[in-house]
Amino acid sequence: MLRIVNRVVLGVAGLVLLVAGGAVLAVGLGLNPPSWWIHDGPHDVLLDDADRTRWEHHGWWWPTVLAVLAVLVLLALWWLTANLRRHRLTEVLVDTGDGEGALLRGRALEGVLADDATELEGVSHAHVRLTGRRNAPETRVRLLLEPHVDPGTALSHLTTQALTHARNSAGLASLPAEVRMKAVKHRAERVS
Structure with a gap:
């Protein structure tokens, strides 16, 4: 079961990173991105000031960000301890x-x-x-x-x-x- 979870998580993370990195690299090298893409050209930033601070003044924003980060840290710790645990009886x-x-x-x-x-x-x-x-x-x-x-x-x-x-x-x-x-x-x- 743990091998399947490892392969799925690593495969999805690798695919997301490969697609995002490849798309950013392609736009940075001068290819024209589609209209829905998150940045427009080689001199554009991924998140401008307006995008970064859009939700900052809402009361739910920071608790939601902290809760999501806490869940991600707990999942990463679970994954690490599951992989470090000995599977063979000594x-x-x-x-x-x-x-x-x-x-x-x-x-x-x-x-x-x-x-x-x-x-x-x-x-x-x-x-x-x-x-x-x-x-x-x-x-x-x-x-x-x-x-x-x-x-x-x-x-x-x-x-x-x-x-x-x-x-x-x-x-x-x-x-x-x-x-x-x-x-x-x-x-x-x-x-x-």
Whole structure:
């Protein structure tokens, strides 16, 4: 979801800046702008004194300007914190049975899960990413399957073997997984 928002916001902002900058550059280089354009020629300013001070004497103007700027600052801060937040789980809390617990590096568990998934029959490559909280991790698994493998069988083997092994080893009550599968595309070879 965040990737989609990033792409849309950056795309719209880039398009607006490109069109406005290109139009101002074109008028500055001497092209005749349309009659509705905001300035008339290369020596004209974008906002003259009358345009800048038109609404200044109305009581609603400054509160509206400040409210819009405050909303823009809050949206920019939300966007910044959402992008800086870690999406990968760095450690998992393992129940050791003595009431204390231990911390397991997230990358270690990801590596073991990926190795277990790759050892399954017909799985060419596996990529695992841990998300969620350290006491309730979730996994995102991407499998690259050989063309002859049934996806249902591969999913069944993944859940009954690799994910169950990881869940039991870490002492987790559950280990939800989002699995995406894709078939390997082999290049055609000439047979002589």
